[in-house]
Amino acid sequence: MSTKTPSRLEKILAAGHMAVTSECGPPRGSKGEVITKKAEMIKDYVDAINITDNQTSVTRLCSLAACIRLKLMGVEPILQMVTRDRNRIALQSDILGAASFDLYNILCLSGDHQQFGDSPQGQNVFDLDSIQLIQTVRYMRDEGKFLGGDDIDQPPKMFVGAAANPFADPFEIRVPRLAKKIAAGVEFIQTQCIYNLEKFELWMKMARDRGLHEKVYILAGVTPFKSAGMAKYMKNRVPGMDVPDEVVNRMSGVPKEKQPEEGIKICVESIQRLKEVEGVKGFHVMAIEWEEKVLEIVEQSGLYPRPKIE
Amino acid sequence: MIVAEKKPIDEIIGFVRDYRKILLVGCNECVTVCYAGGKKEVEILASALTMAFMKEGKELEVKEVTLERQCDHEYLEEIRNIIDEYDAAVSLACGVGVQFMAEKYFRTPVFPGVNTLFMGVTEERGVWAERCQGCGKCILGETAGICPISRCAKRLLNGPCGGSTKGKCEINKELDCAWQLIIDRLKELGRLEDYEELIPIKDWSTERAGGPRKVIREDLKQ
Ligand code: SF4
Numbered sequence: 248m249s250t251k252t253p254s255r256l257e258k259i260l261a262a263g264h265m266a267v268t269s270e271c272g273p274p275r276g277s278k279g280e281v282i283t284k285k286a287e288m289i290k291d292y293v294d295a296i297n298i299t300d301n302q303t304s305v306t307r308l309c310s311l312a313a314c315i316r317l318k319l320m321g322v323e324p325i326l327q328m329v330t331r332d333r334n335r336i337a338l339q340s341d342i343l344g345a346a347s348f349d350l351y352n353i354l355c356l357s358g359d360h361q362q363f364g365d366s367p368q369g370q371n372v373f374d375l376d377s378i379q380l381i382q383t384v385r386y387m388r389d390e391g392k393f394l395g396g397d398d399i400d401q402p403p404k405m406f407v408g409a410a411a412n413p414f415a416d417p418f419e420i421r422v423p424r425l426a427k428k429i430a431a432g433v434e435f436i437q438t439q440c441i442y443n444l445e446k447f448e449l450w451m452k453m454a455r456d457r458g459l460h461e462k463v464y465i466l467a468g469v470t471p472f473k474s475a476g477m478a479k480y481m482k483n484r485v486p487g488m489d490v491p492d493e494v495v496n497r498m499s500g501v502p503k504e505k506q507p508e509e510g511i512k513i514c515v516e517s518i519q520r521l522k523e524v525e526g527v528k529g530f531h532v533m534a535i536e537w538e539e540k541v542l543e544i545v546e547q548s549g550l551y552p553r554p555k556i557e
Numbered sequence: 558m559i560v561a562e563k564k565p566i567d568e569i570i571g572f573v574r575d576y577r578k579i580l581l582v583g584c585n586e587c588v589t590v591c592y593a594g595g596k597k598e599v600e601i602l603a604s605a606l607t608m609a610f611m612k613e614g615k616e617l618e619v620k621e622v623t624l625e626r627q628c629d630h631e632y633l634e635e636i637r638n639i640i641d642e643y644d645a646a647v648s649l650a651c652g653v654g655v656q657f658m659a660e661k662y663f664r665t666p667v668f669p670g671v672n673t674l675f676m677g678v679t680e681e682r683g684v685w686a687e688r689c690q691g692c693g694k695c696i697l698g699e700t701a702g703i704c705p706i707s708r709c710a711k712r713l714l715n716g717p718c719g720g721s722t723k724g725k726c727e728i729n730k731e732l733d734c735a736w737q738l739i740i741d742r743l744k745e746l747g748r749l750e751d752y753e754e755l756i757p758i759k760d761w762s763t764e765r766a767g768g769p770r771k772v773i774r775e776d777l778k779q
């Protein structure tokens with residue numbers, strides 16, 4: 248596939264390499280070095296790093312500023328942007344701000360509801376939804392116009408991504424929903440963390456049956472468990488997460504001090520198996536507050552070294 | 558209908574503490590149907606206030622009236638002859654009625670007796686739920702007759718989000734996911750393929766965002 252933006256992630260995918268992305272959550276304070284330290288640690292093991300946008304609705308240092316810090320240290324950022332907190336003026340304005348620092352990747356999300364975070368009494372915006380944000384970025388980039396119709400003086404050049412959750416309900420529209428995002432103009436997908444591999448494989452098969460795997464780059468999302476407690480928490484408490492009993496049992500079947508190791512093992516095994524799934528074009532390794540493990544996971548999965556592309 | 562809930566009695570006592578003669582005005586429409594501000598609730602409030610004043614060793618004169626509606630001049634006019642006899646009024650109508658009364662009887666302090674919540678339905682006895690947010694440009698024709706603006710916690714026009722679980726919304730296990738309902742109904746209607754139509758970015762200028770709204774019908778105006 249030919250590339251449409253200067254994004255390094257896009258080039259790697261277009262060249263047919265398995266891409267590896269990871270993500271970092273900004274700090275709950277103004278210490279910018281927290282983010283650069285995390286990035287410094289993993290940068291040689293990944294092609295690009297997502298910076299979350301006030302994930303789980305907990306107020307943090309903003310994604311855009313953190314992405315600029317990565318860019319300045321020569322790391323490729325993926326700007327996560329949720330529609331929960333900004334209307335179309337603010338979204339477009341932040342996109343231009345990002346473009347002015349040569350940020351070339353964006354991940355369009357609607358965002359968790361604010362009731363999960365530190366400001367349950369706050370307003371939400373949702374002027375657009377995630378699909379409409381995809382359309383917005385594509386429109387700004389490809390037509391060179393604002394939503395209001397005026398010309399943009401030097402439009403943004405962004406590789407446009409979105410999330411997909413193969414495990415949320417109702418399952419029957421999970422593939423149609425992917426098709427909808429593709430119709431809106433999405434170019435890469437990072438999936439929800441995959442623990443139920445069979446269900447993911449079924450989802451991929453249904454996507455392939457419609458040829459969707461040829462229209463979008465799908466990066467499979469993985470997250471290592473640190474403990475059996477975390478596995479149980481994810482299974483029972485996190486909406487839209489599918490953790491099969493056998494995975495929870497495997498984690499609780501080993502002594503507490505061995506659990507982190509087991510979690511990494513499960514993660515690496517999942518990557519090995521998912522590599523064989525037609526249509527999987529890379530991995531999104533999420534190890535929030537456990538970033539140091541990204542190195543091991545990438546290495547043990549045979550995804551290191553990363554391809555050199557300028 | 559407009560759904561409201563009774564305000565806590567202490568809050569109302571706080572409003573009227575310094576008055577001696579109070580007019581309590583109920584409304585016979587929506588707030589009667591949802592048991593928040595009809596004749597019955599006016600009665601209950603009257604006795605609660607009288608008792609509270611007695612406890613503090615104060616006298617209170619309360620007059621109870623329940624109007625057919627408080628959102629029309631015609632009915633609100635019915636209290637014109639008596640309102641000046643009272644130091645203050647508490648309206649148990651929705652916020653619309655309270656304001657209309659305050660507009661009309663400019664010199665009388667008017668306090669709200671209910672918290673106004675939403676436009677909704679009686680799902681079953683004692684249960685009311687939201688159905689519409691008056692967005693001014695109804696999209697029910699595109700969403701199988703189920704409104705994602707009022708019923709999806711993120712008002713997603715192209716839902717569901719990744720948090721939809723077993724038919725319920727990510728914010729509350731008791732709350733139906735609007736998009737699950739839409740999909741179920743599309744299926745029932747044999748129109749599931751309509752799910753893939755992209756619903757365009759909405760013009761919110763007809764909604765609250767566009768400022769206070771007004772409908773003017775020249776053919777009906779006098
Ligand atoms: S689409 Fe608008 S007008 Fe129609 S039910 Fe929903 S909020 Fe009300």
Ligand code: SF4
Pocket residue numbers: 708709710711712713716717718719720721722725726727728733734735736737
């Ligand atoms: S779970 Fe359903 S109703 Fe709740 S926010 Fe998501 S799409 Fe909307």
